[in-house]
Amino acid sequence: MDLAPFKHVLMLPGVRPLALLMFFARMPPAATGVVLTLHVAVTLDRGYAAAGLVGAAGTIGMGLGAPLMGRLIDERGLRSMLALSVTASAAFWLTAPLLGYWALLVCSFGVGLLGVPMMSIGRQVITALVPQSRRRVAMSVDSISVELSFMVGPALGVFAATKFSTNAALLSIGGSILVAGVLLYWANPPMVHEDEVVGGPKPRIFEWLRGRIVGVLVVCAGATVCLAGMEVSAIASLEHIGKQSWLGVVFFAMCAASIVGGLVYGGVKRAPSVLVLLVLMALLEIPVGLGDGNVLLLCLLLVPMNLMCAPLIAASGEHISRLAPSTARGLALGLQGSAFTVGNAIGAPIAGAAIDRAGAPAGFVVAGAAGLVVAGIAGGLARKPVADRVTMAP
Template sequence: MDLAPFKHVLMLPRVRPLTLLMFFARMPPAATGVILTLHVAVTLDQGYGAAGLVGAAGTVGMGLGAPLMGKLIDSRGLRLMLAVSVTASAAFWLTAPLMSYWTLLISSFAVGLLGVPMMSIGRQMITALVPESRRRVALSIDSISVELSFMGGPALGVAVATKVSTSAALMFIGVSILVSGVLLYWANPPMVHEDEVVDGPKPKVFEWLRGRIVAVLVVCVGEVVCLAGMEVSAIASLEHIGKASWLGMVFFAMCAASIVGGLVYGGVKRVPSVLVLLVVMAVCEIPVGLGDGSVLWLCVLLIPMNLVCAPLIAACGEQISRLAPPAARGLAMGLQGSAFTIGGAIGSPLAGVAIDNGGAPLGFAVVGVAGLLVAGVAWVLARQGQQVNPLPVG
């Protein structure tokens, strides 16, 4: 593993400060789910089922809104999108403590629809800052940054919610989004690399949204099916043995493994295709249930599949950035965000049903098999694109 490529990318103009900005900008979105759950279930005393509905409404909104915000970036630029999105997001989070449950439920969908797609913005920004030959390394850095945000964001949010109040945590998210949005507006990073041509008529969606790129989007769905199911199954496993307090340690192990995988992926010369990475992740998830009943063995068995997590996110982002026209890259990255959302909407309840019928081991196994089935669908779609090597390496 050679770390020199990471250094070279980080030395490029604007990469380091903007990567650092995106790390902090992504921490609030990483914490929103857990804070909303605590606020609805505990502060509003509506229960976890009602909290799940609020989370689902926001998820549906994000799934629909990410491509719309991406298309707005393509057509009108980043700043206009930020002006709309940051205003809507900050207004929601700063006033959320005053809302009744039903107002919160409806507003959650609206803020998902108009919310700041920080994940998509980060991926599109990093592809615009580096030449195509270095995108794999740059997107590996971006994936590692996402993992770090998800390690720090929820922990910080829970600390504020439990030590102060959930209302304070909601307002903290609003202030954080406002500050990061203003800084991003001021920085105004490019969304298309200077060597790419975006002049001329805009490409029609169905001229490029087919074959290989659809297959990659399906792989994105499969990845999050595996990851969302893994999280639900891991929680169920720990609760079954009365060690839910160790959840933070298990999640830390997962994120750490993903970071290591991202470093390896960005530092090697040749890499496997996204289909191979998804198959590896799914296969490695199936036996994780053998660690049920032991925190140590659960952590150990979760490491192999999470080693593939950051590499697969980076690989999908790299393929999408190559296959989508530069003038439509915002829409393409937004569709990737929607694919992630769909994967979560499938993976979590699928694992939940399996757990209810056979415990956490069955949850891991079922979503692992589901990941393999999704990989098969992606392979078929890629073949229909009449490509000899539908998802190329490197």
């Protein structure tokens, strides 16, 4: 593994300050799920089922909204999108403490639909700042940044909600999104690389949204089927032995393994394809249930599959940015976010159903098997005539 490519990418103009900004900008969205859950279940005293509905409404909104916001970036530019999205997001989070349950449920969908798609913005910015020859490393940097945000953001959200109140945590999220959005608006980073041609007629969506790129989007969905199933199963495993307090340690191990995987992926000369990464993730998830009842063994067994997480996110982002035309990259990366959302919506329920029937080990097995099925579907979609092929391997 050679870390020199990371240094070269971080030395490119604008990369380091924007990577740092996106790290902080992604922490508030990473904390929203746990803070909303605590607010609805505890502060509003509506229970966890009601909290789950609010979370589901926001997730559906994000799945629909990410491509719309990406298309707005393509058509009108980043600042136009931020003016709409930051206003809607800040208005929701700063008034959320005043809302009752049903208003919160409806507005959660609305903020998901119009909210700032920080994940896809970060990928598009890094694509615009880095030449194509270095995008694999750049996407690895971005995926590592995402993992760090998810290590820090939820922990800060829980701290604010438990140390002060969920109202304070909601206000903190709103203020943070507002500050991050204003800084992004002021920075106004490029969304298309200077070497890419953006003039001429724009291709229609179905001229590029087919075959290989659809296969990559399906891989993205498969990845979050595995990851969502893994998270639900890990929680169930710890709850079964009465060690929920160790959940933070287990999630830290997952994120740390993913970061290591991202470093390896960005540093190697020949990297595996997105399909291979998904197959490996799914296969390595199946035996994780052997750690049920033992926190240390569970952490150790979770490491191999999570080594594939950041590389898969990086590889899929790299391929989508290359396969989609530069004039539609915002829409394409927004669709990637939607694919991640769809996979999450599938993975958690199927793992939960398996857990209810046969315990936490079954959740890992079913999620891993589902990931293999999705990989097969993606492989089928990727098979095109030779003249139309664009490789799914880096």
